[in-house]
Amino acid sequence: MKRLGPRVEQKVAQAGLWTMTLVTVGVLLFIIFFILRRGLPVLSLEFLTANPADMGKSGGIFSTIVGTVALSFLAILIAAPLGVGTAIYLTEYTWGGPLTRVIRFGAECLAGIPSIIFGLFGFILFVTKLKFGWSILSGGLTMAFMLLPTIIRTSEEAIKSVPPAYRTVSFSLGSTKWQTVTRVVLPSALPGIVTGIVLSVGRSIGETAATIFTAGSALRMPTSIFSSTRPMSVHFYILAREGISMSNAYGTAAVLIIAILGINILTYYLMNRFIRKYS
Amino acid sequence: MAIIEVRDLNFYYGKFQALKGISLDFAVNKITALIGPSGCGKTTFLRSLNRMTDLIEDVRVTGTVLIDGEDIYRPGTDLLALRKKVGMVFQRPNPFPLSVFDNVVYGLRVHGVRDGKVLEEKLMRSLEAVHLWDELKDRLDDDALKLSGEQQQRLCIARLVAVEPEILLMDEPCSALDLAATANIEDLMAELKKRYTIVIVTHNMQQAARVSDVTGYFLLGELVEIGETRQIFTNPQDARTEDYITGRFG
Numbered sequence: 001m002k003r004l005g006p007r008v009e010q011k012v013a014q015a016g017l018w019t020m021t022l023v024t025v026g027v028l029l030f031i032i033f034f035i036l037r038r039g040l041p042v043l044s045l046e047f048l049t050a051n052p053a054d055m056g057k058s059g060g061i062f063s064t065i066v067g068t069v070a071l072s073f074l075a076i077l078i079a080a081p082l083g084v085g086t087a088i089y090l091t092e093y094t095w096g097g098p099l100t101r102v103i104r105f106g107a108e109c110l111a112g113i114p115s116i117i118f119g120l121f122g123f124i125l126f127v128t129k130l131k132f133g134w135s136i137l138s139g140g141l142t143m144a145f146m147l148l149p150t151i152i153r154t155s156e157e158a159i160k161s162v163p164p165a166y167r168t169v170s171f172s173l174g175s176t177k178w179q180t181v182t183r184v185v186l187p188s189a190l191p192g193i194v195t196g197i198v199l200s201v202g203r204s205i206g207e208t209a210a211t212i213f214t215a216g217s218a219l220r221m222p223t224s225i226f227s228s229t230r231p232m233s234v235h236f237y238i239l240a241r242e243g244i245s246m247s248n249a250y251g252t253a254a255v256l257i258i259a260i261l262g263i264n265i266l267t268y269y270l271m272n273r274f275i276r277k278y279s
Numbered sequence: 280m281a282i283i284e285v286r287d288l289n290f291y292y293g294k295f296q297a298l299k300g301i302s303l304d305f306a307v308n309k310i311t312a313l314i315g316p317s318g319c320g321k322t323t324f325l326r327s328l329n330r331m332t333d334l335i336e337d338v339r340v341t342g343t344v345l346i347d348g349e350d351i352y353r354p355g356t357d358l359l360a361l362r363k364k365v366g367m368v369f370q371r372p373n374p375f376p377l378s379v380f381d382n383v384v385y386g387l388r389v390h391g392v393r394d395g396k397v398l399e400e401k402l403m404r405s406l407e408a409v410h411l412w413d414e415l416k417d418r419l420d421d422d423a424l425k426l427s428g429e430q431q432q433r434l435c436i437a438r439l440v441a442v443e444p445e446i447l448l449m450d451e452p453c454s455a456l457d458l459a460a461t462a463n464i465e466d467l468m469a470e471l472k473k474r475y476t477i478v479i480v481t482h483n484m485q486q487a488a489r490v491s492d493v494t495g496y497f498l499l500g501e502l503v504e505i506g507e508t509r510q511i512f513t514n515p516q517d518a519r520t521e522d523y524i525t526g527r528f529g
Contacts, residue, residue, distance in 0.1 A: 165373040173386035174363035
């Protein structure tokens with residue numbers, strides 16, 4: 001076969017890459033369109049503010065929105081300080097020796113574990129061993145462990161991108177390491193850290209497998225962190241799987257998708273601002 | 280009177296010996312210039328005077344460095360107090376991404392000064408010392424990164440003098456500045472030496488000749504020669520120094 005000339009080759013490559021991009025974007029748009037077309041007609045103020053009735057066949061999804069928010073909030077409340085603290089330790093307090101590598105490797109492994117395994121782990125540890133039962137507490141703790149790797153990784157990147165000169169100068173003026181971290185490094189890294197945390201909120205909102213084992217699936221309005229709850233993702237799963245109400249399932253899915261899209265757009269916006277600040 | 284006395288200082292990065300048996304004294308209220316080709320150890324030497332070298336992994340030091348008669352390499356040395364006393368100006372102006380005000384008072388706050396009146400008073404005196412007060416007194420809340428290069432370097436010096444050090448270590452403080460700015464900073468150094476002892480590392484031999492009282496020539500980790508600046512530049516005792524300052528080498 002005769003070889004194509006470089007110009008033709010370039011054209012073919014461009015067309016090929018363009019097609020791949022189109023397919024990727026197309027699939028994304030199709031999913032969003034598919035969900036929204038079925039889900040949007042169901043949405044109304046009442047759907048958002050009424051509690052589910054009749055196992056979810058009628059009524060709204062208010063208690064599941066509350067459940068989602070409560071679970072994500074608790075998960076972030078636990079994971080953010082742990083993750084940011086670990087990232088600070090790894091970047092500022094170690095020379096990058098074997099211990100650092102072990103911790104970092106551990107965090108990476110944590111990121112690769114399927115969420116259903118986290119669910120099972122959370123069930124055994126929090127629900128049964130520690131006797132927290134199916135509750136927001138068990139679900140939030142489980143989800144926190146899932147989110148840790150992301151938060152550690154993004155915080156580490158943000159902290160590493162702070163110019164080393166800031167640290168040198170701070171030390172040269174007689175500051176301690178902690179003063180340097182809190183007064184110079186963290187303020188500069190904050191937008192990047194927040195980006196990672198917001199990204200994690202997005203992930204936690206959609207998480208299903210880890211919560212179904214740990215937070216249960218009660219449709220009642222949760223009253224404390226010891227209440228069982230059913231987040232939107234689990235509600236959607238149950239409605240669809242048990243064939244309770246497909247239209248309400250799509251309505252729930254639409255709310256989920258819109259929330260996650262909103263959060264991703266916010267992340268994108270934050271990230272852009274962060275990048276602009278340091279370039 | 281010597282404020283810094285260095286005796287037989289050896290410095291190692293891992294197995295590499297960066298400084299070999301350095302001994303010299305620095306006199307109070309004088310400017311000492313350290314010259315020499317890149318990689319000769321002059322910056323390492325400068326940083327070993329306030330132990331900024333501790334921030335690097337795997338370094339080893341032998342010998343003594345006495346500052347005000349205290350050996351700074353004695354175990355248990357208060358590094359924070361040492362660095363407050365022996366401050367540093369870097370090659371590139373490096374203000375924090377904070378306001379002018381927060382930059383200048385950074386060191387004071389770190390050392391526990393909270394009183395707003397004291398901070399304002401010291402801010403004013405520090406900016407006056409570097410001739411920035413008139414330019415910046417109405418721009419104290421501006422982002423320091425928006426200042427010109429020369430203003431930034433002056434600001435960094437102001438940030439340093441705010442903590443009232445005794446010794447200023449300057450690591451090629453003008454290398455990122457243009458000629459006019461360099462001349463201004465050199466004038467400033469001449470004023471500052473009335474109050475501080477200054478050690479400056481420079482690549483620029485004319486600069487060393489212009490600003491310093493004493494000049495030391497470093498080569499391959501050794502201090503080849505040190506003496507009155509005029510003597511070093513007109514009548515060097517060592518052939519290697521002569522080669523360097525006459526431009527035959529370096």
